[in-house]
Amino acid sequence: MTSATFPEKVSNASFYINHRNHWISAAAIAYVFIGYGVGVAALMAASGWLNLVGLLLVIHTLMWAAYFVHDFMHNAIFQRAGLNRAFGQAMLFLTGSSYCRYRDLAHHHLAHHKDRADFSAFAIADFLQALPRPLRQLIIGLEWLYFPVINFILRWLCLLTPFFSQRRRDERWRNGLQLLVRGSLFSAIAIYSPRAVLLYFLAYLAFIHILRFMDCFQHTYTVFRLDQPLPRYDLAHEELNTFSNVLTQRWPWLNLIFLNFGYHNAHHRVVRCPWYLLPALDRELYRPDYRQVVTLPRLIANYHRFRVHRLFHGQGEVVDEASGVSLHNFVGAIGVSFLVLRDPIDWLPLNL
Numbered sequence: 001m002t003s004a005t006f007p008e009k010v011s012n013a014s015f016y017i018n019h020r021n022h023w024i025s026a027a028a029i030a031y032v033f034i035g036y037g038v039g040v041a042a043l044m045a046a047s048g049w050l051n052l053v054g055l056l057l058v059i060h061t062l063m064w065a066a067y068f069v070h071d072f073m074h075n076a077i078f079q080r081a082g083l084n085r086a087f088g089q090a091m092l093f094l095t096g097s098s099y100c101r102y103r104d105l106a107h108h109h110l111a112h113h114k115d116r117a118d119f120s121a122f123a124i125a126d127f128l129q130a131l132p133r134p135l136r137q138l139i140i141g142l143e144w145l146y147f148p149v150i151n152f153i154l155r156w157l158c159l160l161t162p163f164f165s166q167r168r169r170d171e172r173w174r175n176g177l178q179l180l181v182r183g184s185l186f187s188a189i190a191i192y193s194p195r196a197v198l199l200y201f202l203a204y205l206a207f208i209h210i211l212r213f214m215d216c217f218q219h220t221y222t223v224f225r226l227d228q229p230l231p232r233y234d235l236a237h238e239e240l241n242t243f244s245n246v247l248t249q250r251w252p253w254l255n256l257i258f259l260n261f262g263y264h265n266a267h268h269r270v271v272r273c274p275w276y277l278l279p280a281l282d283r284e285l286y287r288p289d290y291r292q293v294v295t296l297p298r299l300i301a302n303y304h305r306f307r308v309h310r311l312f313h314g315q316g317e318v319v320d321e322a323s324g325v326s327l328h329n330f331v332g333a334i335g336v337s338f339l340v341l342r343d344p345i346d347w348l349p350l351n352l
Helices: 013-018 022-043 048-073 081-094 102-115 124-130 133-144 149-164 169-192 194-216 235-240 252-258 264-269 275-285 296-305
Strands: none
Touching: 022 048, 022 081, 022 194, 022 275, 048 081, 048 102, 048 194, 048 252, 081 102, 124 133, 133 149, 149 169, 149 194, 169 194, 194 296, 235 264, 264 275
16 A cells, blocks of 8 residues: 555444443543633632643633534444533533534534535635625734634624524524523623633634634535535545644654544544544554645644635645645635534625
């Protein structure tokens, strides 16, 4: 097997699908909930050192919560779908991404795997071009300054759509109640410690950037509108347009920082493989020099260089079947996430 090829079948797929170590997952889940609570408490402390610890804890537990949501969507943690769904909904709430229903987010993400494509009701470039010029220039300026305003806009659209669109009107009470609960909690924190709210916002900004960076360089899939007919893509197409953006190959244990989310080619081959078995699955399927593996440090320059360019252009050309991988034109995606829906926004007066 050369660095550009891959096995057609996973020889031991049933092991990765059926193996469940509930102790290790329970410990990791407990870390998320307890670590998040401790982190928020540390943000409210008077000590600057405790504030720093709290900042790092909140960033990391939010990150793990998001990646657990992803695994719960695939029923990769528990055998019972109901347990995956319950914990997935709880972690969506923790990450501030619960203003779209879990079942809709899961359906949307699983379609990404089934059809080997990405989906959106509108293109980010079209959305920006339809905005008044001053507003568009403000967004571009914020993105140039590394403020991930596009991701916040998509989250606010998820939150507001039920109140302005008939399609999700049945979610109005649900989203209104969540706004009340989350708003009350943050108001209570702000009354006790205004600095803690500012620190939490900084932690959330870092969390969004980390997820955005990881999502940015995992695919060069075609993006289709929700009602478009789809081509039938095969496994070769999936592999050619999927990338494993691991932190490091030399010390695989460091990839646990991202809950092994970077082993993306392996995940696409066995979607129900739990997070702690992904390194083993990756080793079984691919050689260390497999061309779809791109370590994160190599992508930092691209993340910086194309931060405005990717708002208006495609994801770039990365792989040529003859010459292999070239990162020079790897622009990356924006606004692609399993935590938000790109629903039609027909309630806004935009020509999309």
